[in-house]
Amino acid sequence: MMKIEILGMGCKKCNDLMDGAKKAAAELNMQAEFVKVEDIKTIMSYGVMTTPALVVDGVVKVSGKIPSIEEIKGLLK
Amino acid sequence: MFQTFADYMTYELLKIQPGTKLAGAVDFFIYDTLKIFFMLIVIIFVVSMIRTYFSPERTKQLLSHKREFWGNIMAALLGVVTPFCSCSAVPVFIGFVEAGVPLGVTFSFLISSPMVNEVALVLLWGMFGWKIAALYITTGLVVAIVSGYIIGKLKLEHLVEEYVYQMKVGQGEIVDMTISEKVGYALDYTKEIMSKVWLYVVVAIAIGGVIHGYAPQDFLAAYAGKDNFFAVPIAVLLGVPLYSNAAGIIPIVYVLMEKGMSMGTVLAFMMSVTALSLPEMIILRNVLKPKLIGIFIGIVSIAIIFTGYMFNAIL
Numbered sequence: 001m002m003k004i005e006i007l008g009m010g011c012k013k014c015n016d017l018m019d020g021a022k023k024a025a026a027e028l029n030m031q032a033e034f035v036k037v038e039d040i041k042t043i044m045s046y047g048v049m050t051t052p053a054l055v056v057d058g059v060v061k062v063s064g065k066i067p068s069i070e071e072i073k074g075l076l077k
Numbered sequence: 078m079f080q081t082f083a084d085y086m087t088y089e090l091l092k093i094q095p096g097t098k099l100a101g102a103v104d105f106f107i108y109d110t111l112k113i114f115f116m117l118i119v120i121i122f123v124v125s126m127i128r129t130y131f132s133p134e135r136t137k138q139l140l141s142h143k144r145e146f147w148g149n150i151m152a153a154l155l156g157v158v159t160p161f162c163s164c165s166a167v168p169v170f171i172g173f174v175e176a177g178v179p180l181g182v183t184f185s186f187l188i189s190s191p192m193v194n195e196v197a198l199v200l201l202w203g204m205f206g207w208k209i210a211a212l213y214i215t216t217g218l219v220v221a222i223v224s225g226y227i228i229g230k231l232k233l234e235h236l237v238e239e240y241v242y243q244m245k246v247g248q249g250e251i252v253d254m255t256i257s258e259k260v261g262y263a264l265d266y267t268k269e270i271m272s273k274v275w276l277y278v279v280v281a282i283a284i285g286g287v288i289h290g291y292a293p294q295d296f297l298a299a300y301a302g303k304d305n306f307f308a309v310p311i312a313v314l315l316g317v318p319l320y321s322n323a324a325g326i327i328p329i330v331y332v333l334m335e336k337g338m339s340m341g342t343v344l345a346f347m348m349s350v351t352a353l354s355l356p357e358m359i360i361l362r363n364v365l366k367p368k369l370i371g372i373f374i375g376i377v378s379i380a381i382i383f384t385g386y387m388f389n390a391i392l
Contacts, residue, residue, distance in 0.1 A: 050165045064160060
């Protein structure tokens with residue numbers, strides 16, 4: 001199963017990105033595990049400096065912005 | 078162009094009798110709103126376009142192991158063009174330190190980034206003219222350079238939380254955007270900022286218009302004019318807990334200025350609100366010991382107060 005992680009220290013944008021990712025996965029009928037990562041050490045281990053960031057199966061796909069649902073769909077495929 | 082449109086709206090569409098007080102106020106309101114909105118959209122778009130060529134990752138590499146002084150100057154300048162929001166202050170701080178950016182240089186970046194921003198630039202330009210806007214940017218950069226330089230000289234590395242130095246930062250990829258992605262990013266960003274600030278701007282202009290007509294011109298002059306020695310420090314102190322973006326304080330600044338507060342005090346107040354914010358300090362507490370936060374606030378406040386006095390003396 002695909003693992004989708006949202007990195008960010010609990011700002012509003014992180015929640016927006018989480019909602020977007022869930023919607024995108026649902027529209028694609030994809031099963032995925034969603035994890036919210038708020039621990040700074042884990043965030044840094046991905047080399048991410050701007051949050052929120054979207055990580056799919058351990059690969060950073062987007063950082064520092066909230067992509068549209070269509071964009072997220074493209075990244076999940 | 079805006080004047081023609083404002084005249085048309087006031088006299089043709091709203092059919093307000095020319096020459097009356099109301100006509101003047103409405104005309105002024107429409108003209109100013111149009112002008113400031115136009116400037117905001119153009120400048121935010123241009124600045125966010127420039128920002129797509131810079132990322133915190135790239136800035137970090139540019140500043141890595143830079144000597145102090147030149148490093149502080151570069152950091153303050155890069156602070157203006159690197160996209161940054163205070164919610165990312167912690168990862169940016171750790172990323173910089175881990176990459177070998179000196180502590181003082183990192184601070185120059187953290188100070189200039191929120192203080193010298195495009196919204197402040199447009200509003201100062203639109204309301205007080207380009208000279209005041211240029212002055213704000215220049216002195217903002219100087220405050221960031223000098224404060225960062227002093228923090229560097231004080232050798233305060235031991236006041237950074239230990240875990241920061243043990244952090245292993247993964248190798249993040251820098252993904253280059255295509256031109257159409259850059260334009261898309263800039264448009265999104267412009268929309269996002271405009272949706273946040275438009276109401277403040279409209280309120281500021283409306284309040285400005287009303288106060289302009291009623292409260293006496295020198296209402297504040299006795300308290301906050303050039304001659305009051307305490308005006309600048311009090312303005313700076315008031316600015317720290319008052320956290321908002323530049324747009325949020327514009328209604329206040331506009332009124333203060335209209336009613337006789339001197340320019341140096343106004344600029345100092347604006348700098349304090351943008352550069353020293355309580356929520357950002359709370360976020361930075363994750364990586365800095367309380368003593369370093371205190372020193373940081375102290376040095377930046379003194380630099381801003383000094384700037385305020387200087388402008389009150391020469392303007």
